[in-house]
Amino acid sequence: MGKIHPSHADHELELKSFEKPYTCDGCKEPGFGSRYRCELCNFDLHKDCMFASPTTHHDFFRNSTLKFLFQPPEYRSCEEGRRYCDACGKPIKGFVYHDEKKGWDLHPCCRNLPSKLRVDDVKFDLCEKVLSKCLWCNKKKREGTVSGVRGWTYVSKCKKHHFHVNCATEMALEGWDKGTYNEDYSLALQKVELPIQRHNRNQRSGNKFIRMVKVFFKTIAAILLGDPTITLTCLLVELVAK
Incomplete structure (x- = not known):
């Protein structure tokens, strides 16, 4: 049975597994193997993007709560004009866990x-x-x-x-x-x-x-x-x- 996700509300997403890489339509980062997919729209989500929690924590950021966002917040102090993941160092292009006070960001998979x-x-x-x-x-x-x-x-x-x-x-x-x-x-x-x-x-x-x-x-x-x-x-x- 498929599941609906707010980022793709028109069709249900079903758990699929293929031995080839894909780009997650949530966080825009690479994935491989199992994913939640809409065949009609060629739409894929990591499991961690599909079932993102409203807030999360990471031991690396002590006493900090990161909030899940569908889009990265604006970052005016960066010359490149965009945010980056503090874990992997790559730009944030989609789903992200963000700490408003500290400005920290994590891709959904990187938080694991x-x-x-x-x-x-x-x-x-x-x-x-x-x-x-x-x-x-x-x-x-x-x-x-x-x-x-x-x-x-x-x-x-x-x-x-x-x-x-x-x-x-x-x-x-x-x-x-x-x-x-x-x-x-x-x-x-x-x-x-x-x-x-x-x-x-x-x-x-x-x-x-x-x-x-x-x-x-x-x-x-x-x-x-x-x-x-x-x-x-x-x-x-x-x-x-x-």
């Missing part, structure tokens, strides 16, 4: 990012300031983010491992793009050498490191793409582990 994460035997914390380069993109500032905004980064307790939140999504979608025109998508992925593999090619601890990266990206990409059962992510992290 845990403030602490344990991967294998490595503990990670969400951080705002980045002192080292991301081990995926090899940069401090993530490309495609608003000028001067890096977004959140997961940093290990030992300070050796830094990962941009947004890199997990880009990594998954890059894998899809490389396999789009190949009949066997998993085979296409296996032929791709990822930067993280080149980075650790000659290190003795590479296998353990890659295993940790495998679980990390599987977890974060599933959250950001709106589907914890994402098949694409599983395929991709299997590639990373090889």
